[in-house]
Amino acid sequence: MNGLLSMILWAPILGMLAVLVIPKGNDNATRWTALVSTAITFALTLVLYANFDQSIPGVQLTETLPWISQFHIFYKLGIDGISLPMTLLNGLLFFLCIMSSWTVEKNLKGYFALLLMLQSTVFGVFFSLDFFLFYVYWEVMLIPMFFLIGVWGGENREYAAVKFFLYTFFGSIVMLVGIIALYYATGKGVDSFDIIAMHGGKFTDMTVHIFGTDFSFERLFFWTMFLGFAIKVPVFPFHTWLPHAHVQAPTAVSVILAGVLLKMGTYGFLRFSFPIFPAASVEYSTIIGVLGLISVIYGALCAMAQDDIKKLIAYSSVSHMGFVMMGMAAMNTQGMNGAVLQMFNHGTSTAMMFLLIGVLYERSHHRWIVRPDGTKGFGGLYTQMPKYSIIFIIGMFASMGLPGLSGFISEALIFLGIYPKFTTMTVLALIGLLLGAAYLLWAFKRMFFGEVNDEVKEYDDMNLREVAYMVPLCICVVVFGIFPSPILNIMKASVGQLVDLLSKY
Amino acid sequence: MIDILKLSVQLYAPELVCVVLMCLLLVAEAMHHEEGTDRTKVYLLATLGLVVTAGLLIMNLGAAPSAAFYNAVVIDSFGTLMKLIMVLGTLGALWLAHSSKDIYSNLKSEFAVMAVGTLIGGMLLASANNMLTLYLGIEILSILSYVMTSLKREDSTSTEAGMKYALYGGLTAGVMLFGMSHIYGMLGSIQFAEIVPKVAELQGADQIFLMASFLLFFAGLGYKISAFPFHMWSPDVYQGAPIPVTAFFAIVPKMAGMAVLIRVSHLFFAGDGALSVSWVGLLHVVAALTMTVGNVTAIGQDSVKRLLAFSSIGHVGMMIMGVVVLNEVGTRAIIYYGMAYLFMTLVAFWITSVLNDTYGTDSQAVFRGLIYRHPVMAIMMSIVLFSLAGMPPFSGFVAKFNILSVVIEKKYYGLAFIAALNSVVGLYYYMKLIKEMVFSKAETTEPVAGFTDSTRVLIVALTIPVVMMGIFWDGLMGLSGGAKLFLQ
Structure with a gap:
């Protein structure tokens, strides 16, 4: 189907305009418009899935329009097996997020308009096949995020928003220098900003001269790009913006941040760093693996030390994204497949966790597992909110990687991949897995069991709307835990092509 | 000779329109000098003149570069584009001044006169083709700028800023002139076209000496564009000056100085x-x-x-x-x-x-x-x-x-x-x-x-x-x- 990608890309923008023209005060109309917009977008991503040919390893459904002729910049979109799962995730999560944002009161129009704008830019990042276009989307995305965290966030939201923005901007501006250098290295030709044309290790033998010393072009610019993506993932030691942003952001934004935005970092490695600089990627794969391992263990240990449940889940994201990095560093079929699958699965399970925390927060207005004064923040939630507890258990176990739920499959694949390459690290990463079970179960015990607090007695169980947006995610984690092949089949050909390329170096 | 002058006047039409405009504005101001009169008509006149100037500049775009007035100025697309930016900047600053309370109501048309005057200096700089026109341009630009800075007469920061600006400006202009006279002394001409080939012929110690002269020359330019280490004046002047003047300074003198820097760098180096x-x-x-x-x-x-x-x-x-x-x-x-x-x-x-x-x-x-x-x-x-x-x-x-x-x-x-x-x-x-x-x-x-x-x-x-x-x-x-x- 022609123009499908553009339709998906611009549908949220149309939704945004629709939200903006609704006169102030019509809160329900605003909510429904946003919901319908994301529903249509989600439906379109399903159409995209139906039209996707899983046997083609390269990009498909491409669209090209000239944009800036002088620099040979094109509006070029396309999709392959690595970006399609992310697209589906993006479509689904925004739809659910709008449902979960029904109770937002403050400046509704601005909130929904910015969310829809954010959705469009995230699609843009996953669809762009032109490096300049990609960069524009990658940067523009920061603007709605900045306002969403800064205006609708918690008490310390300004600090979190600024830190998030500055960190990511720093990474991406350094990457921009690399992008322009690549443009000139490819010879300023018609396809000089074409990402696919850059693939295949064309820069291995080039050198650059800086401050009187010769550097390998590939190595130098591998690192500039690494910085941009590593901050986004985030990998230790670039993760410090994440807990702040997560804790301060409103529920829906946390979901999007953990569910889709972090994946843009790992997607960047798979789409840009690895295929454009294969030799350097293979050379530095150990470093990527070790940083991934540190993220796994350090993230888990930090999570264990948290008294704030949202911060705990935020650190668990650092830990889980560490697994993705390790899987990618393995650079073999199992590891890569595991990594991409983990990106998808983490997207669903962590989204569940953040949505659940949001549900709880609406009742309690605090998130303390243990308050700073040492008393328990919650207790006996299990007796008080049975429906909530069951969904929480599903999300928690999926996140932990319990067999039968989605997290298990992807983590198992990652371990299969890294074992032959980094045997010691595999063993250490297993400790990370153990720690993951420990902090989640411990938190669960403290919150859900024990005596029912007086405060907790006032809480109602989840209402129909809340159950409605949790169910699709529950289905995802259960179905893909037993039967992961629909997702694996999408990515198989594309991942295979990437692994073939890397195996030559 | 008449032919050359005719051609020169034709090429130089945008600047000449500005000069006429400035004179007309002076007359118009004299007709509106009472306290409390609405100066909108003066501003409309200035707008008309600037729009005509911009139109003439746009017509000049794309024409082959040529020198005018016996090589004193050069009209080329580069200069024309820089002038266009300056004209648009002046136009913007003008209307900002019209609505701003920072320019006292009885000084509004003075602002218009001086802005157009400064613009003329800037335009002269953008097409300067010898040392003399360059210096002339800098001075026209600067002297009016000093006055504009202290347009808020009763405000002490404004007058202080004007004073600072004038002192710094006078010093760097002197240094620049000193550099220029050295260059003239070494190469025997003030025409860029005649200096350029001679620069290439210099050898050894002469080169170092010439470089030193250019450094002095650069001091003047660096001051106009507020490049490090000649930037110290600009925050104080920006803060002290009325806001429309600040907006004007951010665009017109900067682009003019930039034009000279670009032209000189490209010609000589x-x-x-x-x-x-x-x-x-x-x-x-x-x-x-x-x-x-x-x-x-x-x-x-x-x-x-x-x-x-x-x-x-x-x-x-x-x-x-x-x-x-x-x-x-x-x-x-x-x-x-x-x-x-x-x-x-x-x-x-x-x-x-x-x-x-x-x-x-x-x-x-x-x-x-x-x-x-x-x-x-x-x-x-x-x-x-x-x-x-x-x-x-x-x-x-x-x-x-x-x-x-x-x-x-x-x-x-x-x-x-x-x-x-x-x-x-x-x-x-x-x-x-x-x-x-x-x-x-x-x-x-x-x-x-x-x-x-x-x-x-x-x-x-x-x-x-x-x-x-x-x-x-x-x-x-x-x-x-x-x-x-x-x-x-």
């Missing part, structure tokens, strides 16, 4: 001799330090005028990067930068001016919670600030992209990385202002009186190019219709 290497090295250091000093110092500023002054120093540093490469794409990148900067500056100063008129201060606190009072204005200001920080999809990003791409093409990666880090610093202080406008609650939700309907429409209209030039910039880099930019 385009080769690859030792002299060129040291000049390029000098510009490297100046570019890096100018943007770093400007951006880092901007962080701590509370006064928005001062903040924009330091940020403009940062932007000048970026523009100098386009001179470092000494090629035509670099120059085109600067021209684009100038155009983008023009609109961003006008919007930023306009909104600041309205708030300043209402609250009597330009501290960041007056921006607090603007989104709850004037959502559209706050969004426009945010767009402009994001654009100044170099965020896509706004024109500031494209400007930065072009500049980065020309230095990377020349493989000056070090400079490119310094510029990249600088834009992170830049983002931080622009973001602080956005934070104030959008994240903080206002104490009151009452609208600001100064944001009348017409002002708001105008601000939105000025913001549209900021967005448009960031998305549809195909062809904007080749505005001169493919003609050669310079007469060489």
Whole structure:
């Protein structure tokens, strides 16, 4: 189907305009418009899935329009097996997020308009096949995020928003220098900003001269790009913006941040760093693996030390994204497949966790597992909110990687991949897995069991709307835990092509 | 001889229109000198004159470069584009002055006269083809600037700023003249066309001596564009001067100085001799330090005028990067930068001016919670600030992209990385202002009186190019219709 990608890309923008023209005060109309917009977008991503040919390893459904002729910049979109799962995730999560944002009161129009704008830019990042276009989307995305965290966030939201923005901007501006250098290295030709044309290790033998010393072009610019993506993932030691942003952001934004935005970092490695600089990627794969391992263990240990449940889940994201990095560093079929699958699965399970925390927060207005004064923040939630507890258990176990739920499959694949390459690290990463079970179960015990607090007695169980947006995610984690092949089949050909390329170096 | 003069007058028509306009404005002012008279007619006259000038300039675009008045000035696409930016900047500053309370109502037409006069100096600079016209241009530009700075006569900071400006200006102009006389002494001519071949012939110690003279010459230029280490005056002058004057200074004298820097660099140092290497090295250091000093110092500023002054120093540093490469794409990148900067500056100063008129201060606190009072204005200001920080999809990003791409093409990666880090610093202080406008609650939700309907429409209209030039910039880099930019 022609123009499908553009339709998906611009549908949220149309939704945004629709939200903006609704006169102030019509809160329900605003909510429904946003919901319908994301529903249509989600439906379109399903159409995209139906039209996707899983046997083609390269990009498909491409669209090209000239944009800036002088620099040979094109509006070029396309999709392959690595970006399609992310697209589906993006479509689904925004739809659910709008449902979960029904109770937002403050400046509704601005909130929904910015969310829809954010959705469009995230699609843009996953669809762009032109490096300049990609960069524009990658940067523009920061603007709605900045306002969403800064205006609708918690008490310390300004600090979190600024830190998030500055960190990511720093990474991406350094990457921009690399992008322009690549443009000139490819010879300023018609396809000089074409990402696919850059693939295949064309820069291995080039050198650059800086401050009187010769550097390998590939190595130098591998690192500039690494910085941009590593901050986004985030990998230790670039993760410090994440807990702040997560804790301060409103529920829906946390979901999007953990569910889709972090994946843009790992997607960047798979789409840009690895295929454009294969030799350097293979050379530095150990470093990527070790940083991934540190993220796994350090993230888990930090999570264990948290008294704030949202911060705990935020650190668990650092830990889980560490697994993705390790899987990618393995650079073999199992590891890569595991990594991409983990990106998808983490997207669903962590989204569940953040949505659940949001549900709880609406009742309690605090998130303390243990308050700073040492008393328990919650207790006996299990007796008080049975429906909530069951969904929480599903999300928690999926996140932990319990067999039968989605997290298990992807983590198992990652371990299969890294074992032959980094045997010691595999063993250490297993400790990370153990720690993951420990902090989640411990938190669960403290919150859900024990005596029912007086405060907790006032809480109602989840209402129909809340159950409605949790169910699709529950289905995802259960179905893909037993039967992961629909997702694996999408990515198989594309991942295979990437692994073939890397195996030559 | 008559033929030459005829041709020269034809080529020089835009400037001559401005001169006539200035005289007419003086007469018009004499007819409106009573306290309390509405000066709108004077402003309409000035607008008419400037629009005619702009039209003539646009007609000159794309024509083959040629010299006029016996090589005293040169008319080429490069100069014409720079002049166009200056004319548009003057036009913007003029209407800002019309609505601003910072220019006393009985001095409004004086402002118009002086702005047009300064513009004439700037235009002369942009097409200067010998040392004398260059110096003349600098002086016309400067002397009127000193007066404009202290236009708020009763305000002590304004008069102090004017005094500082005049002292610094006088000193650097003297140093510059000293450098020029050395160059004349060594090479025996003030005509650029005659000096250029002689520069290449110099050997050994003579080269070093000539370089020293050019350094003195650079002091004057660096002062006009407020490049490090000659930037010290600019924050004080920016803060002291009335806001329309500040907006004017941010555009017109800067672009004029930039034009001279570009022309001189391209004429004398385009080769690859030792002299060129040291000049390029000098510009490297100046570019890096100018943007770093400007951006880092901007962080701590509370006064928005001062903040924009330091940020403009940062932007000048970026523009100098386009001179470092000494090629035509670099120059085109600067021209684009100038155009983008023009609109961003006008919007930023306009909104600041309205708030300043209402609250009597330009501290960041007056921006607090603007989104709850004037959502559209706050969004426009945010767009402009994001654009100044170099965020896509706004024109500031494209400007930065072009500049980065020309230095990377020349493989000056070090400079490119310094510029990249600088834009992170830049983002931080622009973001602080956005934070104030959008994240903080206002104490009151009452609208600001100064944001009348017409002002708001105008601000939105000025913001549209900021967005448009960031998305549809195909062809904007080749505005001169493919003609050669310079007469060489």
